[in-house]
Amino acid sequence: MPESRSSWDDLPVGVALVSAAGELIEANACLAQWLGQPVGLLRGSRIDDWLTRAGRVLYHTHVLPTLHLHGQLQELSLSLQSGDMTLPVLACASLGGAVDARTVRLVMSPMRERQRLERQLQRAQRAADAAPVLLFEYERDALGRGVFTYLSAGVERLYGPVEQASMVPEQALWSHVHPDDLPGLLRAREDSVRAGGVWGGHFRVRAQGASDWAIDDILATPQPMGDDRWTWYGTIADVTRQHEIEQSAQLREAAQRASAAKSEFMARTSHELRTPLNGILGFSQLMAEDAREPLGPEQRRRLGVVNASAMQLLALINELLDIARIEAGELRLLMQPVRLLPLLQQALAAIEPMATGAGLSMTLQCPFTVAVQADATRLQQVLTNLLSNAVKYNIRQGQVAVVVRHADAQVRIDVQDSGPGMSAAQLRQLFQPFNRLGAERTATEGSGLGLVISRQLVEAMGGRLEVTSQPGQGSTFSVTLSTAAARPAAVPREEGMPGARPPGPRRRVLYAEDNPVNALLMEQVLAPLDGVELRLAASGEEALACAAQWPPDLLLLDMHLGDMDGRTLLGRLRDLPGLAGVPAVAVSADAMPDDVALARASGFQDYWTKPIDVHRLRIGLLQALERREAPP
Template identity: 45%
Template sequence: MLHRRQLELQRQELDALSRRHKFFADNVEEGVVVCDQGIIVDASDRWLELFHCQREDALGQPVMSFTAPSAVPMALQLIGAKWAESYESVMLRHDGTTFPAVVRGRNLEFGGRELRLTTILDISRQKENELAVQAAKIEAERANQAKSEFLSSMSHELRTPMNAIFGFAQILEFDKRLNEDQHDSVHEILKAARHLLGLINEVLDLAKIESGRIALSIETVHLATVADECEQLLRPLAAERQITLCMQCDPPAAVRADMVRLKQVLLNLLSNAIKYSHAQSEVRLTVETTGARVRITVADTGPGITADNLAKLFQPFNRLDAEHGPVEGTGIGLAISRRMIEAMGGSIGVDSTPGQGSRFWIELPQADAAPAALAIARRSLPADSGAGGPQRHILYIDDNPVNLKLVTQILSMLRDIDLVTAHEPELGIELALASKPDLILLDINLPGMDGYGVLQVLQADLQLRHVPVLAVSANAMPKDIERGIAAGFADYLTKPLDVGRFLASIDRHITKSAPQ
C-alpha cells in the first residue's frame, strides 16, 4: 500500500514537472519543435501559434514543409552538418504566408534515438523596423542631395550677377580718370558688394554645415601665417575705425586644422572685435599652449556681453538686439564658427565683462611647429603685370555677354595680352584649334557642351593638351572646386572674381606656358 502511494506521488510530481516544462515551452517567445529524422513528433503551443497551425496538422509532417522553398537548401545543409548556431531563415506558415525568423537547432539523445530540437523566433517586427530605418535613411539622403543641389544652384544664381557688380566696381577702383567723389562712390559700391557677398557666403556655409556637406582638409597650420594673412586683410577696416591690431604669435605654434576654415573663423572674430571696439583702442590676438591644445584668444575693448546673452551668442541669426545699432551683420558668423571649430576637433567660447570688453577663444589640437622659416605670401593687384613683354594670346569661352565684357575690361589693363572671346563652346574649340592660345579661360555652365566636355576635347588635342586652362565659374561649392581641379583645370577661379587673384593666376600660368 505504501509502495503504491509513493508511486502515485512520483507520478503526480512527474505530471507537475511535465506541465511546468510545457507551460514554459508554450509561453516563451520562441516556438519549439522536435523532429525525428526530419519528421515533426512534437511542437509547443507557441510554435503552432507562429505557424497558424493545429497540432494534428503538424505532427507527422516533414519539418521542411514549414520552411520557405527558397530557404530549404540552406536549412537541409545546416541540419546535415548538425549546425547548432543561430541563423536567419524564412518560414512558411500553414496558410501559405511567410515570416522571417532566427532559427537555432541542436541534436539531442532521447529514448535511444537522436532527435533534433529547434527553436523559431519571429523577427518580423525587427525586420520592419530595419526597413523603416533604411527607408528613412534613403529619404534623408535624398533630402540632403536635394538640399545640396539647391545650394549649388542658389550659389550659382547669386554669384553670377554679383560677378558683374563686384568685377566692374574693382575695375573702376583703379581708373585714374575718376575724381575723388566718384572714387568714393565706387568705394561704397565695393563695400556694399563685399558685404552682400559675405552674407551670401555665410548663409550658404550655414546651410552646408546643417546638411553635413561641409568638407574639411585637416593639416598642420602655422598660426603665424594665418595671423599675418588676417592682419593684411583687416588692416584697412582697423585703420578706418582707428583700432590698433596687435597679433602676438610668439612662441611659434601650429595646430591641426583646416587652414581655410580656421582663417575664416579668425577673420570673423577679429572683424567683430574691430567693429565693436571703441575708437583709438586695441584688438589683441594671443596664442598660448596648454598641454596638447593650443588656445587662440581675440580680446576687444567693446561694450561686453551680459551673462543672460552669453548663452544666446552662438545661436544663428541672433544678434542680441545689435541689429538696431550701426554695426552690420547677419548674426550667423559665430554659429558657423562654432560648428566649424567643433568639426575640426576643437572648441570655442567667450569670457566677457559688460563695459570692459570680451575675450573670444578657440582651442585646437596642437601640431608640431617645424622650425623652418615660414614663407608668407602677400597678394597685390598686378596692374601693369608683364608690361613691355611679348604679346600673349588668351581665349575666353563664356556664354554670358556681361562676363565677356568684364574680363575684356580687366585684361585691357595688361598691355601685352591679346584676348579672343567665344560665346559658344563649339566656337571656342574652333578658335583654340586655329589660334593655339597661350592660356584658356573657360566657364563651366555652357549651352550644349559644358566646360568639362570642352576641357576633354582640348586635352585630347596634341597641340592644346599642354595649354593651361583656368576654370572661371559661379559654381563655387567645395565639391565643384575639387571636381574642377581633379578634371585637370590648372586653377579654379570662382565668381564674383577677385581681380587681384584673377590677374595673379593668369600671370602665373601664362608664364609657365611661355616658350623657353
C-alpha cells in the same frame, strides 16, 4: 498461443504472456532478443528469472494486486535482467483469460528510448521557453472563435502573467492589443484562411503594468482541420527596437535627402548670385582703378558703397555655402602644423583699417615659435571673423587684444574686446544662425552666421570655441587647438604680380563665355596687359572653330555654356592639333568643392570662382602663361 505470433513478432516492443503462477506462456522475438535467449527456451521460464530483485518485489506486491483490482496498469517501471545485463523498461500490464485461468500480458519498451524522447521533448521545451519570441498553437472554430492551445514561456515576457492551461482564451492576449489594431489583426487571420497563406502583420501591444506601447509581429502558418476549423503554428515577436531602427534609418535618409536638396539649392543659388556679382564687383574695381577717366571724390565714395554692399552679399553667400558644406559633411580640411604668429599678423593687418577708423588700439602677444595643428586657410577665416566682431562690437577708443597661451599640449588663442559685453541670456543665443542679439537694429553690419561657422570650423579641426562675457566688461572669445608636433607649414599669403616679361610675341587667350557681361568684364580686365591678345567665344562650337583657326596659348572656359559644359569642351579642344598641352583654367560661378575637384580631374590646371578679383585674375593669368612658356 492465444494471439497471432506473427503479429507480436512484428512489434518493436517486448511482449510477454504470463500465467497466474508466474510462468512465461509466450514471448515475442523482441523480448527474446533483449534477454538473449530463443523464444522456445523462454517458454515455461518464471517471470522472476528475468526480473531484477526490485522488479520481482514490485510485480508481486503492486502489479498483480492492482491488476486484480482494476484489470490494467499504465506506465509501470520495471527492470529486466539476463546475466550481467540490466534493461530498464516501461511496461503496460493487463489482465485477461478466464476467471479460473487468469493471464497477465505485459507490453514493454526500453526506458532509454522513452528517456531519449523525453530529453528531446525537454530540450525542445527549454528552447521554446528560452526563445526571445512567443511560440504558439492557435485554433479557430467554424464560428470564428479562437483559442490558444499552446503558449511558450515567451508569453509572460511579452504580455505579463497569463494563466497557463491546455486552452487559453484568445482574449487573454488580444486584451493587450491596441484597440485600433485588433480589427486588422483578425482580418489578417481571415485573409490567411481565404488565401491559405501566412498570417502576418504588425500590431501595437501594451504588457500588463506597462505604460508604453510596444510593436509586435505575428507570423503563423495555417493548417485546415476540416469543417471550417483551422489551426495556426507560429510566433509573436517584439519588434519595437527593429521598428525604431527602421524609423531612425528612414528619418536619417529623409534628412540626408533634405540636406542634399538644400546643398543643391545652395549651389544653384550661389551660382545665380555670383554671376551678376561678377559684373558688379569686376566693373566697380575697374572703375576705381581707371586712371584715364578718374572718378571724383563723391563718385568714388558712392562706388565704395556699391563695392562694399556687393562684398557683403558675397560674404553672405560664402557663409551659407560653408554652412551647407558642414551640415552635409562635405567640408574638406588640410590639417597640418601652422605657425600662429604670421597667421595672426595677417588677420590683424586685414582688420587694421576698420580698427583705425573706429579709433581702436590692437595688441598681440604670441610666442614666436608656437604652432597648432589646423587648416591654415580655415583658421585664418575663424581668426579674421573673431577680430572683425571684436572691432564691430566695441566702443569708441576701445581696445582689442590677442593673447596666445601654450600649456599641456594645447594652445589657446584669446580675442578680447572692451565692448559692452553680453548677458547670460544673450550668451545662450549667441551661436544660433542669423541671431544677431539685437544688432540688426543698429548700423553694425553682419549676418549672424560668422560665429556659427567659426565654431563648427574649430570643432572640425579638433578644437573648441568658447566665450566669456559680462555686461559692461567686454567679451573674450577663446579658440583652443592641439599643439603641432612637426615643422609648421607656410601661412597663405597674398601674391604679387609676376616680374616684367621681356618683349616677345603676343600670347593668345581664348575665353569661352556665354554671358555678355562676364565676357565684357574679362575683355576690359585684360586690356591693360601688354602682350596678351584675347578672343571671345559665346558657345562651345564657336570656341572649337576659333581654336582650330587661331591656336591659343591659354584656355579660359566657363563651365556652363549654352551648348555644352566646360569639361566636354575641354575634351574636344584637347583633340585639336597642338592643343593637348595648352593650360586650361575653369572660370565658373560654381563654388562647391565637388565642382572644383571634378574640373581638376577633367584636366583643368586651375579653377577661378566668380565673382573674380581683378588683381588676382591678372596674376593668375600671367602665371598660367608663364607655365606655358616654361621648358618641360
